[in-house]
Amino acid sequence: MAVDIEPRLAGYALQLVSEWALYNSEEQADAAIRRMDGELSAADRTAIIEAARKQRAAYVARRDQRAARVARVAEPEGSIFARQRVPFGDLMRRGVPPVRFMPSPTLGERLFYSGSLFLLAGHKKAGKSWIMAVQAADVLAAGGYVVYIDQENGVELFAERMLARGVDPEQADERFVYVPFPSEKPSLEHLRAEFEAIGEEYPGAFVVLDSLRTFMSRYGLSPNADVEVEQFLGPIMAAVKNMPEDRRVTVGIIDHSNRSTREGDEYAAAGSQAKAAAVDAVYFVNRVDKFSETVEGLMKVNAVDDRRGRLDFERFYKVGGQGEGKPFHIASVDADEVGAMGKAQASALELLADHEGEWLTTTRVVESPATAGKAAHLRRALELLAAGHPHVHSRPNPRRRDSTLYTYDPSIEKAAGGLQIG
DSSP, rough: OOOOEEEEEEEHHHHHHHHGGGSSHHHHHHHHHHOOOTOOHHHHHHHHHHHHHHHHHHHHHHHHHHHHHHHHHOOOOSOOOOGGGHHHHHHHOOOOOOOBBBOOTTTTSSOOOOTTTEEEEOTTSHHHHHHHHHHHHHHHHOOOOOEEEEEOOOHHHHHHHHHHHTOHHHHHHHEEEEEEEEOOOOOOHHHHHHHHHHHHHEEEEEEEOOOOOOHHHHOOOOTTTTHHHHHHHHHHHHHHHHHHHOOOOEEEEEEOOTTTOOOOOOSSSSSHHHHTTTTSSEEEEEEEOOOSSSSSEEEEEEEESSSSOOOEEEEEEEEEETTTSOOOOOOEOOOOHHHHHHHHHHHHHHHHHHHTOOOHHHHHHOOTOOOOOOOOHHHHHHHHHHHHOOTEEEEEOSSSSOOEEEEOOOOOOOOOTTOOOO
């Protein structure tokens, strides 16, 4: 807006505009002009005040117009959610990609979904970190990346574990990103972007957080509060599921179970029930028998929550007992070889071996004080031994219909094709 004022007075008007908010009346503005130049006439002062008022009004109008334009730009047109739709029909026509699993030859294939978020829960010293270390070693051996963010073990302990699994240091330099007790962390608002960045830098990486409780505490969040669990796990799940398939990471988070949690409980992870709802799968690690480098023990892993329904209900592993200085031993074993069935097989085999060369009836084995286990387990144990043990043999009982005799005899040659389980 052009304002008519004598050039000699224009400077005074501009200065008055810049100080306008300081004055509550024309009298105060007039006094301010007199302080600028005491020789100005009353008419000059009136002209300056009028020009300043018009310039100020023009400035306010322009400011309000700019604010209105910004508001129009910021205000979305239509639904925010609807703008984010995906080409769903195209995916249906192309076909949904098949479910993929991470390579896990040591722990047994088809254990962990690829491109997923899962929790590995269990009691203290159950073997959770060992499971993650073993899986990390398998991913590295398959040529993949591993990003391990550790707030519980420390670099020396974890280096020992990776060496115990035979990981090559050169391999670790190239594809293993180990971060112990990070001093910096992304904000909650940038947590999704952080995992997307990991996918960009290390496509398809296996990302491990050890553990959920310690990470949530860094953000001042409680693992017992549903909403706060969602605040932490939600952005991670969003990043995993929305990455392009060739960059999609798999995130495994170690979590602790309550002291009262037992195998078969509906909720394996401690605290909020929202944990199970926020991830693809929850596993419960149970140390059945203690293990060390000199003592072989037994570990059991149950899939207690499975969004896709493709996982085994349980898996067993013989762990440890490898001896000092030797690679850490872990081997998947069949359920029939451990637990009640395993004990039944062991006691039945011992009884047969004590009567080497003698043919024993099923009843004699089942009812013997030397055997342990339910009758059904012992009968099944005899069948499994005869089918797989190289020195256990069976034949029909000629004295009793639908009855079988069993013997332990190394001198009898086993028929070809027997499964070696002994």
